[in-house]
Amino acid sequence: MTALEATGRLRPYGIMVADDTARVFDAIAQHGGRARFVGGVVRDALLKRDLIDVDIACDLPPEQTQTALEKAGVRVIPTGLKHGTVTAITEAGAYEITTLRVDVLTDGRHAEVAFTDSWLEDAKRRDLTFNAIYCDLDGTVYDPFDGETDLRDGRVRFIGVAESRIAEDFLRILRFFRFQAWFGRPPIDPIGAEACRNAAKGLLDISVERIRDELFKLLASRSPASTIGDMIGFGVLPVILPQLTHTDCLRIMQWLDSTALADPTVRPDPLRRLAALFSSNGADDDDKGQEDNLAAAEKFARGLRLSNEETGRFAGMVAHAPLIHPKMPDDTIRRDLYRMGATAFRDAVLLAWSTRAAVPPRCSSAENEKWKTLLQAAKNWQPVKLPIQGRDILDARLAPAGPRIGELLKQAEEYWLDHAFAPDRNELMTYLARQSPARKKETK
Ligand code: ATP
Numbered sequence: 001m002t003a004l005e006a007t008g009r010l011r012p013y014g015i016m017v018a019d020d021t022a023r024v025f026d027a028i029a030q031h032g033g034r035a036r037f038v039g040g041v042v043r044d045a046l047l048k049r050d051l052i053d054v055d056i057a058c059d060l061p062p063e064q065t066q067t068a069l070e071k072a073g074v075r076v077i078p079t080g081l082k083h084g085t086v087t088a089i090t091e092a093g094a095y096e097i098t099t100l101r102v103d104v105l106t107d108g109r110h111a112e113v114a115f116t117d118s119w120l121e122d123a124k125r126r127d128l129t130f131n132a133i134y135c136d137l138d139g140t141v142y143d144p145f146d147g148e149t150d151l152r153d154g155r156v157r158f159i160g161v162a163e164s165r166i167a168e169d170f171l172r173i174l175r176f177f178r179f180q181a182w183f184g185r186p187p188i189d190p191i192g193a194e195a196c197r198n199a200a201k202g203l204l205d206i207s208v209e210r211i212r213d214e215l216f217k218l219l220a221s222r223s224p225a226s227t228i229g230d231m232i233g234f235g236v237l238p239v240i241l242p243q244l245t246h247t248d249c250l251r252i253m254q255w256l257d258s259t260a261l262a263d264p265t266v267r268p269d270p271l272r273r274l275a276a277l278f279s280s281n282g283a284d285d286d287d288k289g290q291e292d293n294l295a296a297a298e299k300f301a302r303g304l305r306l307s308n309e310e311t312g313r314f315a316g317m318v319a320h321a322p323l324i325h326p327k328m329p330d331d332t333i334r335r336d337l338y339r340m341g342a343t344a345f346r347d348a349v350l351l352a353w354s355t356r357a358a359v360p361p362r363c364s365s366a367e368n369e370k371w372k373t374l375l376q377a378a379k380n381w382q383p384v385k386l387p388i389q390g391r392d393i394l395d396a397r398l399a400p401a402g403p404r405i406g407e408l409l410k411q412a413e414e415y416w417l418d419h420a421f422a423p424d425r426n427e428l429m430t431y432l433a434r435q436s437p438a439r440k441k442e443t444k
């Protein structure tokens with residue numbers, strides 16, 4: 001059977017009804033082909049969510065899809081001709097268009113594919129029931145595995161035999177948990193989860209970049225902690241990232257960032273959530289502990305191929321959180337904000353708060369108020385700059401060019417911090433003049 005039976009309708013909206021989308025569909029039809037929405041866009045449309053990426057399935061071979069689109073004046077990038085994928089770029093957005101296909105040879109990482117004219121065969125090679133729903137431009141829905149029911153019931157289910165589907169492509173293990181976090185309702189499908197447990201070692205063959213991307217997508221869901229708990233419980237996460245153990249801390253973090261605080265400066269943040277999961281390892285508040293935390297966090301972040309910026313942010317919060325506590329004096333808060341900036345300070349506060357709240361005794365409401373005060377300090381923070389520079393010290397002949405300038409600047413900064421940033425340029429120069437041994441000798 002090559003055709004799919006229509007099973008329902010949805011009302012298209014957003015990018016589904018954009019003129020550019022119609023142009024893409026028309027171009028393919030003009031060339032004798034047929035296009036249908038598939039994957040995320042259909043799944044999200046059934047849930048009436050914002051539509052972002054558009055995946056399209058099409059029965060023309062990829063070169064012909066390319067020609068058809070170019071003829072219609074649509075810009076095309078041949079992103080993966082071998083696998084049947086081209087990307088159409090329009091003002092309304094990008095469309096990933098993939099020719100109907102079957103996987104003929106798989107090894108868990110790569111697939112050799114063959115093109116087909118069978119919509120059902122194309123559906124069977126997809127991973128989850130609700131990811132294999134197709135939809136015409138006019139909203140006619142084709143749902144061969146009753147994915148819509150699964151979606152509405154929060155059931156994340158592999159198409160076909162879970163073990164075999166995972167053996168074809170081990171990344172599906174992570175996709176299974178990612179979609180569980182986004183659309184699943186506990187308890188997790190035991191058949192899929194057991195199959196993931198049995199195949200978990202296969203993830204060692206998957207590239208770190210793909211693992212990282214999936215993990216970040218999972219952590220961007222509203223409440224990832226229970227799914228992360230399942231990934232640990234079913235022995236999946238320990239195979240690839242044994243450092244991620246602290247689900248209790250993540251649970252508090254997700255509660256703070258998506259429910260409790262209702263603060264636009266505190267949004268769900270996958271990197272901060274990752275730090276929460278990681279933070280329990282070796283948290284200690286002496287200097288040695290802080291250095292160890294920093295080194296361990298940097299090593300972990302680099303291993304996960306995070307960018308330099310992400311690595312710095314991640315390691316910074318892990319190392320700094322143990323130094324933050326609700327009874328911090330104002331002076332220390334000020335110094336931290338000055339040295340770290342509001343964003344890094346806020347990260348460290350949230351991580352410290354989550355770490356604290358994850359262990360008994362429960363935070364009293366008075367303690368929670370104190371934590372909130374720290375966040376408020378970050379919100380109110382206006383960056384300030386030391387009012388003098390090395391040049392000023394040179395010009396005033398308080399020291400010759402060289403390392404002494406840096407030492408004096410440091411002294412001035414300490415004085416300025418001790419006095420809550422109040423001293424202005426004149427006061428700082430007078431203070432330094434009093435400190436400088438050279439000047440003292442001159443005036444004797
Ligand atoms: P989103 O784009 O929101 O992350 P998506 O479901 O659209 O989710 P994509 O990675 O864009 O995911 O893939 C589009 C579709 O391709 C999926 O819905 C699924 O049908 C199929 N697919 C993607 N990756 C796999 C895979 N590893 N195994 C089987 N099918 C897959």
Ligand code: MG
Nearest residue numbers: 039040053055
């Ligand atoms: Mg997609």
